[in-house]
Amino acid sequence: MTLSLTEPVRHTMQQILSWFAQSFESSTEADMLATLDQTQINALAEDCGLSPHQLLALVKAGPHAADEMPEVMRALNIDPAEVDFQMRQTFRGMQIACAECASKDQCRRDLKSGAIGKAFVDYCNNAESLNALRANPEVLLDR
Structure with a gap:
């Protein structure tokens, strides 16, 4: 329901x-x-x-276990607030996957260096979801 x-x-x-x-x-x-x-x-x-x-x-x-997720989304031109609003269950599932991620250090390095746009697919638990969101014009920052 x-x-x-x-x-x-x-x-x-x-x-x-x-x-x-x-x-x-x-x-x-x-x-x-x-x-x-x-x-x-x-x-x-x-x-x-x-x-x-x-x-x-x-x-x-911990309370900051998924802090990287909105940063990654913005770096990929995805509006986290819009995803949260339109696809609450998807957003929550992504938060959980991010919180449980073992590649936080790599993610933070790639965010800092600007390499996240290409590198995330190699280790991110949310890579499939992020790529699907990138193809959805309704949740992009630059519409």
Whole structure:
């Protein structure tokens, strides 16, 4: 079932998720989750549109584990905000893939050097999705 959210609801959800992210930064994420029972973890994961496994993996990866993803998207002329708005599930899946990535150092080097546009396909967990987005004019920065 796909929900169609109004802009005020979407904004409120983003604010709540932002608050959660800031709260997690101020204390140890694993410690916070350790205080929750499985029912609470399941409810929190559902509220965030994630599976409990995905939520735990993201918490374990840390609050900045997917910071590279929007930078890579912008470097590839993809508007992260538009992808998040139009394709929320795809965006979340990409965040999870980025958070779990083992090639962060290479990604950061390529972003810094400007080589990301050619190099990402060799190691990025999101390479297939990023290439598909590059072919979608509705989510490009230069439309």
